Amino acid sequence: MIIVEAARIAEFKARGWWGDTTLIDKMNAHADARPQEEALVDPPNLAEIAGITPSRLTWQEVRDGVEKRAALLYRHGFRKDDVIVIQLANSVDLTLALLACFRLGVIASPAPAQYRQNELAGIVRRTGASGLIMAERIGRHDHAALMAAVRACSPGLRHCFLVGPGGGDGINLAQALAAVVPADVASMQAAVAQDPPTADDVATICWTSGTEADPKGVPRNHNEWIVMGQGCMACAKLRPGDRTLNPFPMVNMAGISTGLCTWLEFGGTLVQHHPFDLPVFLSQIREERINYTVAPPALLTALLSNDQLLKGIDFGLLRRMGSGSAPLSDWMVRTFHERHGVEVINIFGSNEGASFAACLEDVPDPRDRAIHFPRLGDHGFTWTYALADRTWTRLVDPDTGHEISSPGVPGELRVKGPGIFSGYWQAPEVTARSFDEQGWFCTGDLFAIAGNHNQYYRFVGRLKDIVIRGGMNISAEEIERYLIEHPAVRDVAVIGYPDHILGEKLLACIVPAGDGPTMEELNRFLVEEKKIALFKQIERLELLDELPRNPVGKLLKRELRAVFSENGDE
Structure with a gap:
């Protein structure tokens, strides 16, 4: 099934970005x-996980x-x-x-x-x-x-x-x-x-959550996946015979691009890991002689704080590690390089194909690499990043639609390129809202121009109402839609609050009907009645007299975030 327009296919193939290889x-x-x-x-623990040798x-x-x-x-x-x-x-x-x-x-x-x-x-x-x-x-x-x-x-x-x-x-x-x-x-x-x-046929439909309550299907063809694999392989500098360890579930961009597609590009060994288990993960790095892996920022920071955990790892083999989904610590990036000679690559990506990587050659200062990404596109800068010549970006004021060119001003990131998908699965209305009139994909992510020469982007936040828990996108609207059906709930708002391990967790702000529910009651309702995934359960509950709204009744989540998100787990 080919869903990409013929003109788009022809353009990318004429430029050499797409081909006929599947x-x-x-x-x-x-x-x-x-x-x-x-x-x-x-x-190695697959028998314990799934009963399989x-x-x-x-x-x-x-x-x-x-x-x-x-x-x-x-x-x-x-x-x-x-x-x-x-x-x-x-x-x-x-x-x-x-x-x-x-x-x-x-x-x-x-x-x-x-x-x-x-x-x-x-x-x-x-x-x-x-x-x-x-x-x-x-x-x-x-x-x-x-x-x-x-x-x-x-x-x-x-x-x-x-x-x-x-x-x-x-x-x-x-x-x-x-x-x-x-x-x-x-x-x-x-x-x-x-x-x-063919290379233009849809290979996968992955699922992502955003402002819509229902997950959205993201179809991607072979060429779109191959572009992602090429970018990952180049950043990690992988060679035939290298060995990679993949702890990201192979169900979306993170796992399929850094795991499956990168492996198919460089032709080495793919070592699988799942679900995340720190002792198993570290033993695999040692025993499987891993050259490249990926891990959340908080985990990498924690590893540096306990030298015993890293004992026995051959850092002559483990040359690079990728990280992302939350801000990186400049201390962590710098210390891994100074103490172990390991380059930490800062990665930003989405199921739809927006992809950036800050590697040593492009962002040499670890303080910059922890929070900045190359400003790709026609902005006068030259990058070694493999997809730099085929990725265009701009920042747009989400209220006015005007392009932002001044540093420090938050704007929605919009992207074009051969790795960007062509639209959501059988959802023309959602697709129409996700691309602007010039064909730029509207990521829903807020960035600002940064750097001494305006050469970088800095992630600011999200325009879309999602919570990213351990790399998994959760639609706040979906959870709100279910919770409002609970008889003890009169009004509800769901937001994310900071967690040093998972990045964010779910907080439900409830205006109760009557005495009010407990968190255990709400989660039992979500799991047993609504049959949602366990990772979508709420992990913090705040009972309020009312939710903040503007004069026309629009919920003001920014006020809730200002009150609760700074505190994290209390």
């Missing part, structure tokens, strides 16, 4: 060049696994442009499931492991998905039972595959794969050869 072509090139080299490694695959084994899975899906009737929703922990199985979809031209829609019936059934409904691939369990949660609940309210689902040792109302993936014979693979290959997926 993500599967990338995989095949590495399997041809280094078939027996290690390519993909499971988390961890595995390690060479590039040839990756290709063979993808071909068998694609043949299995084809035998069950899946064809190009069908949609399959996938909910698995970071693993060999998740990686091969995504690649098998790409092989067939099936659109993969990966969902966070935390999603529950509400979110999953909504994704199935909005995409018209005809298949599910899910774990039997992730951690302590029974995902086999979750699959059954989603199937019961999703009549369009044809086939559901369960990944695990056995059990549940679905097709056991391991058993089904064991029954795939060479003739099945040959049949699939012959059929796909007649109508192969």
Whole structure:
């Protein structure tokens, strides 16, 4: 399915930014060049996470696994442009499931492991998905039972595959794969050869939350993903044979670009990690001889404060680390470089494709790199960042629409380029609001021009009403919509408040009806009645006599943030 306008495709290909190579072509090139080299490694605690014995695959084994899975899906009737929703922990199985979809031209829609019936059934409904691939369990949660609940309210689902040792109302993936014979693979290959997926076809639909209450589907094609992988690989300076550790869930921009797409670019080894477990993460860095990984700023700062945690890590191998989603400490950036010779790269990105990276060559001063990004576009500056020649940016006053060129003035960041998506999945009204009349994507993020020569951008805040908890976007409006239905709630506003580990947590400001609810009652209502993901629960409750509003009744969240957000956890 090609949804990008033909003129846009032609322009990017004429400029050499897009091509005809798919993500599967990338995989095949590495399997041809280094078939027996290690390519993909499971988390060592996968048995504890999902009841599955961890595995390690060479590039040839990756290709063979993808071909068998694609043949299995084809035998069950899946064809190009069908949609399959996938909910698995970071693993060999998740990686091969995504690649098998790409092989067939099936659109993969990966969902966070935390999603529950509400979110999953909504994704199935909005995409018209005809298949599910899910774990039997992730951690302590029974995902086999979750699959059954989603199937019961999703009549369009044809086939559901369960990944695990056995059990549940679905097709056991391991058993089904064991029954795939060479003739099945040959049949699939012959059929796909007649109508192969192209680099312009949609590969994934990921999900993001913003001002709308419902998550928005973000379709991305192979070329859009390849651009992201090229940018990540260049920033991390990865080479064939390097080893990367991916702790970000491979369900959105962070995990798929820095994990899957970067791996397919440089052709080394991808070591998976999920859910985040600090002792396991550190042992993987040591034992897997990792050259590059990513981690939240607070974690990197905490590691420097305890030398014992870093004991045994070979910093001759671990040359660079990426970080983002919250402000970086200049002390952390400087100390990692001075004490261990490690370059910390400051990364900003969104599912829609807005992507920036502050690396040592472009932002040498650690104090600047902790808070600044290159001001990309036609502003008279030259950057080494790999996507600098194909990314345009400007700041716009969100009230007047006038472009901002003076330093220190907050404005909405607007972006153009070959990595930017072309619109939300089957949501023309939302798409129309998200691009201005000149075709710039309106990110909803506020930046200001900074630096001695106005060469940088500094992140200021968000225009959109979202809370980013541990890298996951949560729509405040969605949680408000549910809470207002609780009989003990007369009025509600949800905001984020600072947390030194997760970046932000959810605070519910409630005007009670009667005596007022407890936080436990509200969360039980959200999880059991509304069946939301656990990470969307509120973590702080404030009972108020009334919410601040302007004369026409508009809620003034900035006043609530001014009162509560400065204090963090109390």
